[in-house]
Amino acid sequence: MKKLKVIELFAGVGGFRLGLESTNGYEIVWSNQWEPSTKTQHASILYEARFGSKNHSNRNISEVKTSEIPDADVLVGGFPCQDYSIATTLQNSKGLIGKKGVLWWSIHRILSEKKNPPKYLFLENVDRLLKSPSHQRGRDFAIMLKSLDDLGYAVEWRVINAADYGMPQRRRRIFFLGYHKSTQIYKSLKKSNKAEWIYKLGTIASEFSVINDNKSPKTIEIKDDLVEISNNFNKNGTFSIFENSGVFINGQAYTSKTTSNYNGKFTVLSDVLQVDSVPDEFYIPLEDYPKWEYLKGAKKEIRTAKSGFQYSYSEGSMIFPESPNKASRTIITGEGGRSASRFKHVIKTSKGLRRLTPLELERLNMFPDNHTKLEGFSDTKRAFFMGNALVVGVVEKIGKSLYDKICS
Template sequence: MKKNLTVVELFAGVGGFRVGLEKADKNLFNTVWANQWEPSKKAQDAFDCYNLHFPSSVNSNEDIGRVSNKTFEDLNIDLLVGGFPCQDYSVARSLSKEQGIEGKKGVLFWEIKRIIEVSHPKYVLLENVDRLLKSPSKQRGRDFSIMLATFRDLGYIVEWRVINAADYGTAQRRRRIFIFAYDKSLAYAKRQLNKQTSDILLKDGFFASTFPVKQDIYKNREVKTVLPKDIIEISDEFSFGYHPSGIMIEGKIHSVHTEALNPHPIPLKEILQNESEIDEKFYLSETTIEKFVYLRGPKKIERTSKDGHKYIFSEGGMSPVDSLDLPGRTMLTSEGTTNRSSHIIEINGRKRFLTPIECERLNGFPDNWTATMGNRMRYFCMGNALVTHLIEKMGKTIKEIDNQETHNIAQISLNI
């Protein structure tokens, strides 16, 4: 009987999923294959970082679409993880006029679908930006509905939750959607099917048991629907207003707005390096400070659109420096540049950027994890990364679920 879970990590970046899972239980989560490829860049900094830290796995630096089905069939995947881009998931009937469908070229979710089809892992854990629930703007909820219908057709139950990392003991206010899909033939799935979906969402589900929420639905925001059976119909016509939490079973959707129970954020000051360690290059010059006064200040600017229409672009003011007593704001890939979104902190009367090490700490990576690359790319990779503390918590829940699966299999073997 297997003593660990075979993990495959897609769109791996610098290894956020793997760092979190190995924090949860390095012996249980055995990542055997990973893929990281940045098509628009000659230098593959994220892959080089991943490959250095994780030499025990087969690490692929190629277009995932070129990796053969047999590769995934042979891996015997238990858990598939990945943070994939938010793209246009619209689909169309195949040119042969048969019942097959085809999605837009280059959309990486279809690679996830392909891999699941040929390997059928027990569990799938994915991460994305929270706007996925509302895209596209002209047909709200369509893209997420296509994803849910895809999982339905592949034989999975799906739970999702938009999580603000700061609500669960981290120093960054980073909101991301996490999607957990599990094979409906599992004993865990059968236990869930015997529960009310409201109980799954508020108490007993994957996310509710990992990240506790209040038992009252926020402002009674609760919706239910049933997905059309034809995914083409979903692509062409279906829209739906999803809330931050939800579950899909056999195409039936129940979605609610949950609130974190007893949030306990970590203030920014707790992840800072000692000032004696800070290189002078991270402090702001007077000229740069003046630029930030403008960038962070309120403004109204007349602009002209492509068709010649004049309009006023307005932007509200924000604090000239980030509070050290609050969690940091969401890091973007532009962190560390002269950009309105960059964190600016003031220590002993001097203003500076966060250092790459401090950005790694905001995401729960070990210090100097990304020291394999230059500072600009270190900031970029942390702006793209997920908060590994959350994955650690989810990994522990997956461990509990799989322990019960293993126990059930052992009991069946004994009975036989």
């Protein structure tokens, strides 16, 4: 079986790697993980403990020379959601350079500087990317699409809620694939009926089926230069013009709102729970129940800001405790620790109410049991890892479909 070589950026604790390597069709030839806000590089340490230190970089990717990164077939990564606006125009062949520290431009730099750039891209982000920033809805995604277009890539995207396809967590993320113009997939996409690609023929649709309502996709022309897009795209627009699915090629976006179509088995919260051996520290003391009930409950009250200003505050109730018969809510980075929280998961057991364990959080992201367990790493840190991670099962399915399309 041919192995596709992969560069893994913003690797975290290896969710992309786990998903891709489980298909046996991919080999990670270089990886990078750097957390700028912490002295101890916990995620990188864990990554090396699980996959080895060979060809792994723990340096700020913006400071890594492109010449140090090996050639590969595929570049993957779940890059941070930031402000992608254009900062400067340089009067040289490199053209546009984005704001310093915005990591999308590190991907752009690698693709533009490599003599043999990766032919395929597989990227992930939070779904609000499609409607950011608030004063120019969809501008950031338009900048990405056009910057990739300028580098010779077509793009296919979909917002996927893992739970809609039988996975144990309601986690919505945008996944997008890039195809270089030298590839057969690019040529097939260019010739295709774009609606058929979005609904049936595309790499994502092949594994994540949607209801085909035969609606024609909305078309959006994005042919301005990046500075113009940055300054004026959908200026003061109330809504994003991008739907949850689409393709972009040669300056033209085709986008449709799609609905999942899945008839398989659904995994629910109770399926991932530890049956026994849960440490006492995860159980909530009876005297703390009122605190949790207040935070989880509906509120309509007057609050006072630090400045002394009073304001009306209201919010709806959360399900408390969690329903064991549904996929879980989205894991967040603050899931760990004993303190009461509106957003932490709480389940009801025969011994009383308790929080979720790190192992259960790993299962909700479809990681191997105890993947984040390492001497000296707290349960809170392990929970933080999972709050930042992606659902491995989604990567595995898209990776399988991409491999089949490349190698068939």
